[in-house]
Amino acid sequence: MREIIFATNNQHKLEEITSITKDRINLLSLKDIGFDGDIPETSDSIEGNAIQKAAYIFDRFAKECFADDTGLEVEALNGAPGVWSARYAGENATYQDNVIKLLDALKGSTNRKARFKTVIALKNSEETITFEGIINGQIIETARGNSGFGYDPVFVPDGYYQTFAEMSSELKNTISHRALATIKLTKYLLDNLR
Numbered sequence: 001m002r003e004i005i006f007a008t009n010n011q012h013k014l015e016e017i018t019s020i021t022k023d024r025i026n027l028l029s030l031k032d033i034g035f036d037g038d039i040p041e042t043s044d045s046i047e048g049n050a051i052q053k054a055a056y057i058f059d060r061f062a063k064e065c066f067a068d069d070t071g072l073e074v075e076a077l078n079g080a081p082g083v084w085s086a087r088y089a090g091e092n093a094t095y096q097d098n099v100i101k102l103l104d105a106l107k108g109s110t111n112r113k114a115r116f117k118t119v120i121a122l123k124n125s126e127e128t129i130t131f132e133g134i135i136n137g138q139i140i141e142t143a144r145g146n147s148g149f150g151y152d153p154v155f156v157p158d159g160y161y162q163t164f165a166e167m168s169s170e171l172k173n174t175i176s177h178r179a180l181a182t183i184k185l186t187k188y189l190l191d192n193l194r
């Protein structure tokens with residue numbers, strides 16, 4: 001089975017992507033390869049950060065690797081928090097701090113349109129290739145639900161009534177931005193088996 005490193009320290013993401021790639025690709029976590037440092041994310045774009053993270057691990061372990069980066073882009077905030085989603089309320093902000101800041105920034109706004117965007121960058125000795133997944137939705141006024149992470153409690157995807165945090169992980173993992181990017185990645189990997 002093809003063995004690929006997923007360059008993330010985020011357990012939620014690892015579980016989400018493993019639930020899609022399952023028995024088709026042997027995913028190695030950073031823990032599996034014995035890496036417990038921080039991977040720099042200094043780009044000013046989501047795509048740039050994904051490429052930077054994949055290259056950082058590939059350069060050290062010389063093994064095929066992919067990394068993802070995600071941002072929440074809110075129309076009324078001109079695309080913010082975007083690439084700053086993790087640090088929206090400050091360097092050590094919790095998920096809750098970020099949600100509070102977002103709801104505050106949107107107070108009184110009737111335009112609640114937002115989208116999650118994930119870019120996955122795959123890096124091996126031959127190429128660096130990116131895969132994008134986008135899901136459109138709305139930011140509600142009061143957080144609902146306890147599942148998921150990040151901005152999940154305030155994001156309702158178009159076509160649904162529940163927030164991401166009210167959905168089962170199975171449903172979220174079928175429709176999410178990360179799922180869409182991952183489906184593209186796994187399709188590419190399976191079409192180009194080596």
Ligand code: IMP
Nearest residue numbers: 068069070071072085086149150151152
């Ligand atoms: P990252 O840089 O890909 O780790 O994502 C940046 C930030 O976006 C995270 O810290 C979360 O706040 C948020 N985020 C990423 N993915 C999701 C998701 O699936 N649901 C809710 N928030 C997310």
